[in-house]
Amino acid sequence: MPQPNAVKCLVVDDEPRLRRVLVRLLEGEGFSCSEAGSGTEALEMLQHDPVPLVISDLRMPQMDGVTLLREIIARWPTTAVIVVTAVAEVESAVACLQLGALDYVAKPFHLDEVRARVMQALDKRSLKMEVEDYRRTLEQRVQEQAHRIEELSLERLQALVHFLEEKDPYTSGHSVRVADYSARIGRQMGLSQAVMEAVSLGAELHDIGKIGVSEAVLHKAGKLTEAEYRHIMEHPVIGARILAPLMRDVPTALAIVRSHHERLDGKGFPDGLKGDQIPLEVRVVGVADSFDAMTSVRPYRPALSVQKALQELEDGKGSQFHPPAVEAFLAAFPDPSALPVTTPEVRPLHLPPPLDAHRRSSPPD
Ligand SMILES: [Fe+2]
Secondary structure (H helix, E strand, O other), rough: OOOOOOOOEEEEEOOOOHHHHHHHHHHHHOOOEEEOOOOOHHHHHHHHOOOOOOEEOOOOOOOHHHHHHHHHHHHHEEEEEEEEEHHHHHHHHHHHHOOOOOOOEEEOOOOOHHHHHHHHHHHHHHHHHHHHHHHHHHHHHHHHHHHHHHHHHHHHHHHHHHHHHHOOOOOOHHHHHHHHHHHHHHOOOOOOHHHHHHHHHHHHOOOOOHHHOHHHHHOOOOOOOOOHHHHHHHHHHHHHHHOOOOOOOOOOOHHHHHOOOOOOOOOOOOOOOOOHHOHHHHHHHHHHHHHHHHHOOOOOOOOHHHHHHHHHHHEEEEEOOHHHHHHHHHHHHOOOOOOEEEEOOOOOOOOOOOOOOOOOOOOOO
């Protein structure tokens, strides 16, 4: 009598007599057996109740054993399959082994042989599952480590951005304020949490490319020459190049870095993108970046008043700025005396977790 926790087995054969022989043998060994008279019936049963072991005849009407084997391997890869063949079908049996059957028994079979093959097949199955489990664990650990290394690199880059800003009293705190304004605009516009995370990441690193800009040009007090302006405006491209290897999975953040100086009318940098060609998240950061720049002192001009900066946003609607993002900014600050915001505290940035491409499927019991 099989125990409640007995290993389940499905016997597939179109001859009821042969099924009974196998079932009796296996139940004598403590298995809990079910029976199917055809491949189609076997698949239906597996669909509702997957089992770790299937013993199947090769020659059956409707669906032969080879087709059944292919289906089982594809849909329930942890199920061990043993095929039952006539002596004359050894070639077919070998073909089945190549397809993934764990063993075969030839008819007429000896019960001792069947017993031994079944035990061996279950041992092989356990071993296969252990190896697979080990491989998955290893892959997951490698992915976690790679993610951690990327985050450490990100933290170093974040520190570098703040170091650069702190060196220059005119830009101190710019990135965290832009991230803060962007988050407030994004919330007003109902952006999802996942999008907001990417926006924060991109906003805080948007000017990282200034590492590649000459300090003399960056801090020049007077008016910039045409060549100097072009040199400064290389920073979005430099920034995107620096971050590309780290931000493969966060294209939105990368787009913010590359395109935060684009304008709706196509007169921006570096690609002259127009209207909808500029991703929505980039347009959000564009408003935040411009407002913070306008309300900060620059070496070549004093800070604009909040009122004047808000007017500039209003005037730039549709040409430079995305109108709904400007509206959202105004809605986020109904009382302009709350502007400009106090520079928020710097918090470590995080990359979104890697996609789990290898979800574990629980094996049948
Ligand atoms: Fe910039």
